[in-house]
Amino acid sequence: MARGRDARSFDEDDVPTRANPRGTRPRSKQRPAHENAVDGMVIAVDRGRYLVLAGDVEVTAMKARELGRKSIVVGDRVGVVGEVSDAPDALVRIVRLDDRATVLRRTADDNDPHERVIVANADQLVVVSALADPEPSYGLIDRCVVAALAAGIEPLLCLTKSDLASADPVIERYEPLSVPAIVTHRGGPLDELREHLAGQVSVLVGHSGVGKSTLINALVPSADRATGRVSAIGKGRHTSSSAVALALPGGGGWVVDTPGVRSFGLAHVTPDDLLWAFPDLEDGATQCRPGCEHTLDYPDCHLDAWVAQGHSTPVRLAAFRQLLVSR
Template sequence: MSVARRRELDEDDVRSRANPRGTRPRSKQRPAHEDATDGMVIAVDRGRFLVLARDPAGREVEATAMRARELGRRGIVVGDRVGVVGTVSGDPDALVRIVRIDERDTVLRRTADDNDPNERVIVANATQLVIVSALADPEPSLGLIDRCLVAALTAGIEPVLCLTKADLAAPDAVLERYAALSVPAVVTQRGGSLDELSALLRDNVSVLVGHSGVGKSTLINALVPSALRATGSVSAIGKGRHTSSSAVALRLPDDAGWVIDTPGVRSFGLAHVDADDLLWAFPDLEDGATQCLPGCEHGPDEPGCHLDAWVAEGHSTPARLAAFRQLLVSR
């Protein structure tokens, strides 16, 4: 039916379906839920959510929650700040409903590969992305590090590089590769001190990302001794140990911040990131890029690119431009 035809119809033209049961017509007005209790999603598992909230006595408890129907298909992820209704008691048999998802400060997302149009949100409201890479066993994946750096920088999340297993290989070459980005880096080894890493995590919501086997769970167990992170089949919601098959948020001792452990990743697609997104993370190059020809991809041999001249004029450094182009190619 054309738009013009639809506009000709009035109420008498619309046939109402009889309601033999006598029930009230469904209202479009949604409940306000002004009495909803604030909480934070700390684990997600097969349509159920573990929410940290406060009970009527003000005690912090973990409540199992379901998504309210009025939220539709809106995604809920670890780190989301939400509102819940129901009995917040900490009773393992109690079930509450998530009725509100607060606006997110940051969103860390990836795609399955660079040609996948479907973005997947990993966590919400993280302030730091800790990129965990082993120096040996397995060998460092520089491509994954590059991609995680792009994802963090374009999302407004501070990246941190954590190089593990320094007792097996020296970190110098990897550190030198990323020196121009001025990314904080910490090097750890088996049985060594984690004081430097703890200092970087303090007062932050930090999400740890890396390949399987790089030592993320080992770090988590050392930072949060009660976490008992391990690879297995136990659900992230329920009794027993948390597993590395799903993301989970864990509070650091002495309320010093949060760490979010994630499953080991095989790939980190960046189909949602383009050159302009990445330039946002390089303000010293961004103004120079405005003088490039339209459609410029900012490559080193591109005739319309003004970035080399911009650096020659002293607005940035060759190392920064090289780092930008390195990340640009890796996305």
């Protein structure tokens, strides 16, 4: 500083500056448009790598950094850039994640606040249940139906092993929900099921031993080979919790196998969502007093009178209350 000059007379022109000081370069907020990105669908996910069907080519993709922490799941529609070819070393980047039409979620349990997206853009949820060996798990079926309706996805029951037990009790139980049911037996025709799956993205869920894998192998004869390709992107590791989308022969839709999804936590589902799954109780609930919790020990819940009047059944009311309490 020059002597004899009042410090208050200095201005910014007297301060030496570097022509391009490091770290002061303005950053552009404009992201690449990626106008040449190829549309694709995610058909498998394994440890940060994604198997994407881009056109008629399956490619292994990584998520671009610009997408940040956005999760990408099976069923997502995406845009990819890079070498979109069937070359063994081809690697592309996912640079765009399209809006989802539907999102099927679950939580680890009913007290877990963290939702997990299972599949995106599904049209229907096929709940596969055996009629015997093992017995139908009504708790799982109820939860799957609720999860589907809360997500705007159509539920469908596929009842297997009809040669061992009658399907009538299960069909009657879900008749008030207008949930369609398809009855099959081992080695029997699957024409009716194929009609429901045609042109749809269908998620199949079910307990171990109900015949879900048998159905998938019958619907998609190349399923084992396709699963082998999916495992290859994870060096042979195919986790039991990952979903895999398999194309139905003839280009008539997709089935999504979810081998690890054996239960649905419903922490993300509200009481109103539950009532959507029980339309036979919905009108009765509107006649309850404000603040009614609809539980068994709540005084003067109108749902008891509603059932007594024949609008629903004690079984349906008990199922609704069980789900409500378990949230």
